[in-house]
Structures are given as C-alpha cells and as structure tokens.
Amino acid sequence: MSTDFTMRKKTKKIRVGDIFIGGDSPISIQSMTNTDTRDVQGTINQIKRLEECGCDIARVAVVDRESAEAISKIKKEIKIPLVADIHFNYQLAIESIKNGVDKVRLNPGNLGDMEKIRVIASLAKEREVPIRIGVNSGSVDKEIISKYNGVTSDGLVESAISYANKLEYFGFDNILYSIKASSVPMTIQAYRKIAESTQYPLHIGITEAGTPSTGRMKAAIAIGTLLSEGIGDTLRVSLTGDHVEEVIAGKEILRALEIRKEGVEFISCPTCGRCQVKLIDIANEVETRLKDINKNIKVAVMGCAVNGPGEAKEADIGIAGGKNEFLLFKKGEVFGKFSENKIVDVLLNEIRKV
Incomplete structure (x- = not known):
C-alpha cells in the first residue's frame, strides 16, 4: 500500500483490533452488514465476502442482548476488526464490549445520559476499546437543532464535540468522530470545521447516499474532496444494495486519488x-x-x-x-x-x- 501523507492532517493513532486508524496508518475502508446479527452464520458469511473484496473493518447492528452475545461467535470466524453499532440502549454497548467487540459506535443524539456515558467509558477504557462518536444529520440533539434553527454543519460539529467532552470528563479519550449528512456540501463543511478543532481520527462518508447508481457519485465527491484536502483516516461508502459495492467504491476512490496503489x-x-x-x-x-x-x-x-x-x-x-x-x-x-x-x-x- 502506498500512501502520501505530505498533505494529510495528523491525527491521533488509535488501535482497532489488529489495525490502526489515524496517525501514519493507511486509510482503511469500512462497511456494515445488513444481516440480522443474531443470524451468526449469515453474518459471518457476509463479513467473509467483505473481507475477500478488501474490506478492512466490518460493523454490525446490535439491537438486543442476543445480537450482542453473537459478537463473540462472529469474531472467532472472521479476520477483520468488528464494530458494534449501538442506538438507545447503553447496556448493549456494555454487552458488546464484554463479548470482545473491537470498537463501539455510539450516536450522541439518542444516548446522552451522563451516568450511562460513565459506565460505557469506564468499561471501554478498561478493555481498551475505542468509541466512534457517530453523528448523523437525522439524529442531532434537539437542543442543538433548536439553537441553529435546523440541522447545520455547525450543529453536527457541536454535537460530536460535546459528546466527546462527556467521555473525556470520565477520563476516556480513545475516540473517533464521524459527522455525516446526506447533503454533500453540509458534510464537507462539517468535516472541514471539526478537522480544525480536533486531533481525533475522522471516519468520513455520506449517510443515506442512495443506491449504487447515485450514491457512489455523492460519496466520491464528498470523500474525494475531503481526502484531497488531507481530511479523513477511514471511510465508508454507504449504499443501498450489496455492501460489497461499498468496498469496491471505497477502493476506487482511494485508487483515483493515488492513495492506494494495489489492485487493477x-x-x-x-x-x-x-x-x-x-x-x-x-x-x-x-x-x-x-x-x-x-x-x-x-x-x-x-x-x-x-x-x-x-x-x-x-x-x-x-x-x-x-x-x-x-x-x-x-x-x-x-x-x-x-x-x-x-x-x-x-x-x-x-x-x-x-
């Protein structure tokens, strides 16, 4: 892998499983399964397909205790790091960490209680599990939306940083950010702003980008713009369809920018x-x-x-x-x-x- 770091913003280097994000680490490509995580074999099979086409990190939805417990079984059969996607129920983050997940994604728009944050931060620190603060335009805190009279790039940034401040309050700084919108200009603006004010690694992409025919274009414009400005440490091309297409599109973006050289x-x-x-x-x-x-x-x-x-x-x-x-x-x-x-x-x- 050949990567030009001369223009890339230097961020904190964070370990996720057996790879690193940020610092001088290569830009990694992520995807997410669309199987029911409780279907262990089906989820393993899909992750293996992602592995075969070059995915570096896979994420699964954790919707209940059974899916959290499935993590330990899934990890035994895959080669790449596994991320738990958590919404609303902080106990599922706890169970996912206990079952050996490599990273947790939390959405501050629906999980903001300080005591819950304290419990998650404590166990994640003990187990050395990083947390991605994943803010989407559709789940910004209501108070921040009111403050900015709607969803804005400033609101996305403030939501992410305020949540990080809460984790930091409890001594946790093994943090990554993502601040995605379905709007390309808003997403680019938000990442430019947060890049100026943090050393934490940035997970970049467009949320709800669409089907491969339209979503690849939106993602390529946003991700390509940010990477060309030195912003971004890991990426996901979010598409409605076969998620192998997400990985292929991510590789194409990195190749087009001559960040990755491998492959035809x-x-x-x-x-x-x-x-x-x-x-x-x-x-x-x-x-x-x-x-x-x-x-x-x-x-x-x-x-x-x-x-x-x-x-x-x-x-x-x-x-x-x-x-x-x-x-x-x-x-x-x-x-x-x-x-x-x-x-x-x-x-x-x-x-x-x-």
Whole structure:
C-alpha cells in the first residue's frame, strides 16, 4: 500500500483490533452488514465476502442482548476488526464490549445520559476499546437543532464535540468522530470545521447516499474532496444494495486519488466517430473479468489508434481498436494484432502472465 501523507492532517493513532486508524496508518475502508446479527452464520458469511473484496473493518447492528452475545461467535470466524453499532440502549454497548467487540459506535443524539456515558467509558477504557462518536444529520440533539434553527454543519460539529467532552470528563479519550449528512456540501463543511478543532481520527462518508447508481457519485465527491484536502483516516461508502459495492467504491476512490496503489486500475476511452469496434461491450466485459484479478497493474481499453498505444503508453498492458481488430500493447509497444471476437480472452491471458 502506498500512501502520501505530505498533505494529510495528523491525527491521533488509535488501535482497532489488529489495525490502526489515524496517525501514519493507511486509510482503511469500512462497511456494515445488513444481516440480522443474531443470524451468526449469515453474518459471518457476509463479513467473509467483505473481507475477500478488501474490506478492512466490518460493523454490525446490535439491537438486543442476543445480537450482542453473537459478537463473540462472529469474531472467532472472521479476520477483520468488528464494530458494534449501538442506538438507545447503553447496556448493549456494555454487552458488546464484554463479548470482545473491537470498537463501539455510539450516536450522541439518542444516548446522552451522563451516568450511562460513565459506565460505557469506564468499561471501554478498561478493555481498551475505542468509541466512534457517530453523528448523523437525522439524529442531532434537539437542543442543538433548536439553537441553529435546523440541522447545520455547525450543529453536527457541536454535537460530536460535546459528546466527546462527556467521555473525556470520565477520563476516556480513545475516540473517533464521524459527522455525516446526506447533503454533500453540509458534510464537507462539517468535516472541514471539526478537522480544525480536533486531533481525533475522522471516519468520513455520506449517510443515506442512495443506491449504487447515485450514491457512489455523492460519496466520491464528498470523500474525494475531503481526502484531497488531507481530511479523513477511514471511510465508508454507504449504499443501498450489496455492501460489497461499498468496498469496491471505497477502493476506487482511494485508487483515483493515488492513495492506494494495489489492485487493477482500469482505463478506457469514451469512444468517438473513429471507433470501428464494439468498444463499449468489450470494455464492460474486460472490467467485469478484471474483478477476479489481484495485480497492481494498469489496463487500458482504447477505441482507435489516436487513443491507443501512444496516449495510453503508461498502461502496463492494453488494447486499441482498428477495423474489426485490435492491437495488443504493453507500455506503448505493440505485441500483436488479434480479431475482435478473440481480443478479450487474449488480453486476460496476457494479464495473468504479467
């Protein structure tokens, strides 16, 4: 993993299971299961799918004591750190910590009683379990909403910091923040503000972003903007759908910013009137089949000689269309000419040899 820290805001380094968030740690990708946590095997199976596609941290909803107790069973079968998502019932946070969870996510908008906070902080400190203060635009404290005449970036920040102050009052500072809204501008503004006033690591993302078709765009704009400004230590692309897509989208964002280098980088031209091959179909097929390949290479699929070996010469391997045929090239040097109906198989075979 290659990460440029020259512009990244330095934050406190916090341990979550066997990985770290903040400081000089790589930016991690998170997701959350949508199984019933009480369905232990189903939850394990989903987390394993997330692991296989590159997820670094998984979160589960803890809705009752049975789901809290399931944590100990789930942890035995997975490789990545596990986070308990807690709302309303502080006792579920206690039970989750006792069952070995690696991190707890609390929402200050629905869990603000000082005695409850004291009990959670005490056990979390004893077990060295970090707490993410997760503020969403839909669950800001009513008093703060009234103060700012609605949900605002200032209100999100104040809600998070005031809750951290309560944890700190009880001697707990193993803290992370997230302050997400479904609004991209509000989320960016909120993270910029909190980044100026804290050393705690920041979990970034857009809440309720939408389906993969629309949510990926909103998340990419918000997360990409923040990361390009050096803000953010871990991320989740929240999508309505298969959560493997969240991890894939997170990896794509990090690759686009050249924060992560591992994995296949796929590039293709937009096509124009010079194209004499079915490039769109071929590009889609190549991209789909590349998902099973784990190599640190750049692959290009280009439509004609203009956008071929010359313009894509930085690619490790690629193809460029002619009239019903393709050139195969590596680092801009042509290695052969193949028919359109064979080129995808030829390309994938060559990629496996790289």
